[in-house]
Amino acid sequence: MVRGRSPLPPSRQIVTLAGGVGAAKFIRGLVRRIAPHRVTVVVNTGDDETFYGLHVSPDLDTVTYTLANLVNRRQGWGRVDESFTTLGELARFYGKPWFALGDRDFATHLYRTDRLRMGARLSEVTNEIARALGVKSQVLPMSDDPLRTFVKIRGSRALPFQEYFVRGRARGAVERIELRGARRARALPAVLHALRTAAATILAPSNPFVSLGPILALAGVRETLAPSRRRVAAISPIVGGRTIKGPADRMLRGLGMAVSPLSVARLYRDIVGVFVVDEIDRRYAGLIEKLEMEAVVTDTIMTTPSKAARLAEVVLRALEV
Ligand code: FO1
16 A cells, blocks of 8 residues: 655644634635644634623634534624524613624523533633534633733723624724733643644634734743744735734724734744735735745635635645645
């Protein structure tokens, strides 16, 4: 039997650092190119919020539902075939809701909250939910400790992320992003272990401030990535001067940076060796290489799962996986 050359032992993981919708799209492509059990996803929990007394982890759920093939693909979050009877009934008591929690989704939040009240860690519960939904990849919250992202916009107090993003529709000039609890929160030991032993790490095309920022703010994460940055790739969430989804472009502008892939590359220069930009941004490749990164130019728009898989393939090839 002729064996294909396998440069890596099969157990070595491909680790992806992820926020919500953009990351999930990429991961859907990644698991078409790499066996799902070789994929570890480290997920932002800075967006977590309490609704109706329940612990809601939107990014964990977006990634888990996507990997379970249960996500509402049109909106990128929440469950497919969803109904909103419970939310409608809750409106009688709480008034008109601004955060759309569906009936199927409620079951996840009820289970998570129940288990946390019993004393289970968020990482344990996340694993239980992923297994129950048939997910083969490892889904890890960045931390078991609370870290909450707040966004300060001009003329307002700092708002918890979901209030800024969903209730406020991400409007207003961003003045500051606060990662409350970042100094106290510890990265999950399993996250640091996964980063240390990974075949390669990929920073998904997520918001660098509010999605990947909280993960990278945890002590030990940047320090673990830096020595092996040649095996770390990032995909630009900025394409043609704007984001595909979300407020990263407004945040860059508000924080005094140009809205370009180069600004994002600069944020990652100590930890990333391969930076992937869209063809429309080819002109930045030379400037990115001056940051001692390899610039990879490809189509990064993931309108279909097969386009996401093609992007994953390009990234894996650049990382020599
Ligand atoms: N995003 C919205 O724009 N509106 C919503 O009502 C909303 C509800 C929601 C419920 C559960 C969940 O897991 C995600 C939900 N999201 C909603 C998405 C979420 O706000 C963002 O995608 C992330 O927090 C940013 O990554």
